[in-house]
Amino acid sequence: MPSTTNVLDEARQLVQNRLAELDDERKRLERALAELGGKATRRAPGRPRGSSNKKASASTSTPRRRKRRGGTRADQAVNLIVGEPGISASDVAKQMKIKPNYLYRVLGDLEKEGRVKKDGRQYYPAG
Known part of the structure; x- marks a missing residue:
């Protein structure tokens, strides 16, 4: 057995x-x-719990963004440069109360777009 x-x-x-x-x-x-x-x-491998392929409902599909008061940082910087031609980036940053290293990036983009011109350390309005 x-x-x-x-x-x-x-x-x-x-x-x-x-x-x-x-x-x-x-x-x-x-x-x-x-x-x-x-x-x-x-659920598919590698997908976390709760995630799915289905679309979210209309009420949660896109969060509403607030409209910025006073325009974007770039617009604010251009307005300051138009108001005070020859201003340096550090002075613009102080007046806008933001860090200069962030403003240098914004000003570089503005220069590429042709909205401002740089001469040495000073910025001038283009046009």
Whole structure:
């Protein structure tokens, strides 16, 4: 007569093998469903919980941005340069109460756009 542990081990192994077969079949069916345009029952690998492919509702689709008061930093800088031609970037930054290293980037973009001209350390309105 076979021992009880061998019978249990064999039964456990049979159940595990069958579960593996069923799991493979489930995965194939989910892939087929996804290719047909249906919704798969599981999230895709690497996607965090709660994320999905579906679109958000209209109320949460795009958060409303506030309109900036007084225009953008670039517009503010141009207005200061027009009002005071020959002003340096550090003086513009002080008047705008922002860090000069940020303003240098803004002024570089303004210079590329042709809105201001740089002569040495001074900035002048273009045109």
